[in-house]
Amino acid sequence: MANTETLNRFFSYVDQNQDHYVARLREAVAIPSVSADADHREDVFRMGNWLIELFKQLNISYEAADVGTQMLDGKTLKLPPILLGTYGNDPNKKTILVYGHYDVQPALIEDGWSSEPWKLTEDSIGRLVGRGSSDDKGPIIGWLNAIEAHQKAGIEFPVNLKICFEGMEESGSEGLDDLILREANRYFKDVDAVCISDNYWLGVTKPCLTYGLRGISYFKVTVSGPGRDLHSGVFGGTVYEPMTDLIILFSKLVTPDGKILIPGINDDVAELTNEEKETYKSIDFKLHELQSAIESQTNLFDNEIQTLQARWRYPSLSIHGIEGAFSAPGAKTVLPCKVSGKFSIRSVPNMDPDKITSCVEKFLKEEFAKLGSKNKLNVECLHGAKSWVSSPNHWNFVAAAEAVEKVFNCKPDMTREGGSIPVTLTFQDALNKNVLLLPMGRGDDGAHSTNEKLDRFNYIQGTKLLGTYLHEVAAAKST
Amino acid sequence: MANTETLNRFFSYVDQNQDHYVARLREAVAIPSVSADADHREDVFRMGNWLIELFKQLNISYEAADVGTQMLDGKTLKLPPILLGTYGNDPNKKTILVYGHYDVQPALIEDGWSSEPWKLTEDSIGRLVGRGSSDDKGPIIGWLNAIEAHQKAGIEFPVNLKICFEGMEESGSEGLDDLILREANRYFKDVDAVCISDNYWLGVTKPCLTYGLRGISYFKVTVSGPGRDLHSGVFGGTVYEPMTDLIILFSKLVTPDGKILIPGINDDVAELTNEEKETYKSIDFKLHELQSAIESQTNLFDNEIQTLQARWRYPSLSIHGIEGAFSAPGAKTVLPCKVSGKFSIRSVPNMDPDKITSCVEKFLKEEFAKLGSKNKLNVECLHGAKSWVSSPNHWNFVAAAEAVEKVFNCKPDMTREGGSIPVTLTFQDALNKNVLLLPMGRGDDGAHSTNEKLDRFNYIQGTKLLGTYLHEVAAAKST
Structure with a gap:
């Protein structure tokens, strides 16, 4: 001392x-x-x-x-x-x-x-x-x-x-x-x-x-088809549209209440021990602080401990956006030829970045095959950092x-x-x-x-x- | 003469x-x-x-x-x-x-x-x-x-x-x-x-x-939740994410092979008459011209007449992109607070723009309700033009x-x-x-x-x- x-x-x-x-x-x-x-x-x-x-x-x-x-x-x-x-x-x-x-x-x-x-x-x-x-x-x-x-x-x-x-x-x-x-x-x-x-x-x-x-594994998922962007009036209804495929794939990643749907992703999450459980009890955190930070009442959980555990010790999956599609204000009738969706998984002990990547790749390839689309799929992990x-x-x-x-x-x-x-x-x-x-x-x-x-x-x-x-x-x- | x-x-x-x-x-x-x-x-x-x-x-x-x-x-x-x-x-x-x-x-x-x-x-x-x-x-x-x-x-x-x-x-x-x-x-x-x-x-x-x-009805579908964009590390897993909701909604609009899934949309499509059918027979159009225009072989149909009919006399639905999400190259871990997806329906006789809008609004509101999300949905028709x-x-x-x-x-x-x-x-x-x-x-x-x-x-x-x-x-x- x-x-x-x-x-x-x-x-x-x-x-x-x-x-x-x-x-x-x-x-x-x-x-x-x-x-x-x-x-x-x-x-x-x-x-x-x-x-x-x-x-x-x-x-x-x-x-x-x-x-x-x-x-x-x-x-x-x-x-x-x-x-x-x-x-x-x-x-x-x-x-x-x-x-x-x-x-x-x-x-x-x-x-x-x-x-x-x-x-x-x-x-x-x-x-x-x-x-x-x-x-x-x-x-x-x-x-x-x-x-x-x-x-x-x-x-x-x-x-x-x-x-x-x-x-x-x-x-x-x-x-x-x-x-x-x-x-x-x-x-x-x-x-x-x-x-x-x-x-x-x-x-x-x-x-x-x-x-x-938490760690992070950041993915870029590209669906490509036509050689150039097309006009939806001329080509809509006659080609496999990369955006349709990508949106369907991304809809299979996570539920609205945050459950990750990719098989294998949740398998290696460390069990919550009693010792760890105890540490949450004294923590100075109130739900209204979360609501004030997010400037809304769209929190998933109605209690502090579940919220903190979801943030700190469980994985989450967020979809960030799409590169290559129309993203400006207003209305444009483009049919984008190549779109890259970005999402990331926040990982926790004992998840391994390599295993995360292989689960994601396997799942997306299988789901893409089910679409029967003539477009092409490419899955890349842009970076992976361990928890x-x-x-x-x-x-x-x-x-x-x-x-x-x-x-x-x-x-x-x-x-x-x-x-x-x-x-x-x-x-x-x-x-x-x-x-x-x-x-x-x-x-x-x-x-x-x-x-x-x-x-x-x-x-x-x-x-x-x-x-x-x-x-x-x-x-x-x-x- | x-x-x-x-x-x-x-x-x-x-x-x-x-x-x-x-x-x-x-x-x-x-x-x-x-x-x-x-x-x-x-x-x-x-x-x-x-x-x-x-x-x-x-x-x-x-x-x-x-x-x-x-x-x-x-x-x-x-x-x-x-x-x-x-x-x-x-x-x-x-x-x-x-x-x-x-x-x-x-x-x-x-x-x-x-x-x-x-x-x-x-x-x-x-x-x-x-x-x-x-x-x-x-x-x-x-x-x-x-x-x-x-x-x-x-x-x-x-x-x-x-x-x-x-x-x-x-x-x-x-x-x-x-x-x-x-x-x-x-x-x-x-x-x-x-x-x-x-x-x-x-x-x-x-x-x-x-x-x-064809006519066009162009829709902007906005899902909003948090009052500001959030960091996915801090908030991922603890809030209802507008992107997740929007992606799931958009996955229900159309199949990879172009079938519109919104109830009511296909109801008013004029029947193909024999007279009209005849006009397609002499038309100078080859599939390789389509493939050359789209610079790929990702055409939906393997024959000319179905392709032309799909372009001219049947409706189609294309997803154009998302405003408010991350759209640049690279990796950004944003959790966007408000995202507006854009899609349009190409309409044909005898579809009516007002009915298209009401079908779209009804469907999206019902599907959104099923998600059980605390986020908010807004559906707007940015413009509608008759066929x-x-x-x-x-x-x-x-x-x-x-x-x-x-x-x-x-x-x-x-x-x-x-x-x-x-x-x-x-x-x-x-x-x-x-x-x-x-x-x-x-x-x-x-x-x-x-x-x-x-x-x-x-x-x-x-x-x-x-x-x-x-x-x-x-x-x-x-x-």
């Missing part, structure tokens, strides 16, 4: 300097580091340099790893550097790797922002509104604020810190996996545990630790739970997430160390939406939490 | 001046009168003025009807004038109204044209390639060439001609229906019959007269058939079309006169495609055909 007096000095310094931290976040938000837009690539580099300046001020030694180039909008662009930082290398301390990202989602005030997205604006109830405030500039700056606070308050830093901040997270983390594998036995070789602060509380009042993520689940009893989690209690005076919820954060699994597999997800923001931060925000409360308490976690992890028995 | 010597003089003049007519068409094609593109609106007006100059040269009196404005790409644009022309007003002659359009489809050489689309280019086998050559600049200029030839060759013009050339046909004919209704008892009041040259031969070797068109069928025994058709024999030495095919040309029905209903479709171009002209062409043969023989038709119609017993 960390020393209470030490922590109180740290907390007190953070509280006194909160306006300084907000100003720092404001500087970062002002740099529109949108990785998905070639026109903003320079800004992503600017954001990387801004962090390097801060590394220098804080005596963090660093490497800015060049991970090559990518093609975007027909241009060859340099990928932004992955910033590797080292703060401290005392062989008597644990080494903790922290990950975050300095790129952000696109944002235009015309999309419906209530204030300029690149200008951090604090509203009357202390919400810091701006693109990247919560995802993920607040958390990465939180780590740096914590280092600075220790320096300024004269507190010994409790661990050796390894930093990995990338600039391509919102665009598929290009170059990251290769770098992690390459650095596993070099830059990252002494790492004892990993902490990622890039997700959210489940709701808006209670912190959580996240120990599981991830960690042990909430590992010392890394126990330390984080202790830190939550110190900062927030409550026990954290133990949560999983329905989405995937692929780097989690990469770190776990490449380093063979425990990975913890320790969020700073709230469930309603709107990370990829308009009016993204981070509450001042979460930013300041979150800075304390990240620092306290390092003290607790240092004090933890790592056996 | 028209006087053979007179016709021969007319033919001879046309043959001798064919290069002049091609040069005239080249001038017209050089004006990119694309009605769908705000940036080309000025060119549509230029094209109108080019025709007005020709009217003046040919002593055609005219009115350029101002039909107001439209909103396009966020701009308010003046609609191009509908050119009303009058050539002759001898009370002893019949009055024939001819319709055509001077706007064209868009064209970019990058789309795959083998030559500059706005430069009429003649290839080694006499194909005049250029946007608008066949649709519909060749035919409208054909009428004017015929007038000029009569003047230059000193042949009395056989009828009074009323002209109606619009500049918005490729963009919904905005303003046209209102004008026709308004002018029915004024400008068009003495019209005895109508001739539209804006469609195509069935194949590539034999002229045709067209006496029927059209005329009598091939009317003197207007008999005269045209006679003209075909004079110019081409063969009897025309009597055809219908699978698509709709709404102005046909408007003229018939507003004027209560027989309407004939008399095409100039061939089935492979590619009116809305790259490398649109009009064969020099069709242009020159077509000019003769239009003139000869006027002679035959003048000679016809109109009782």
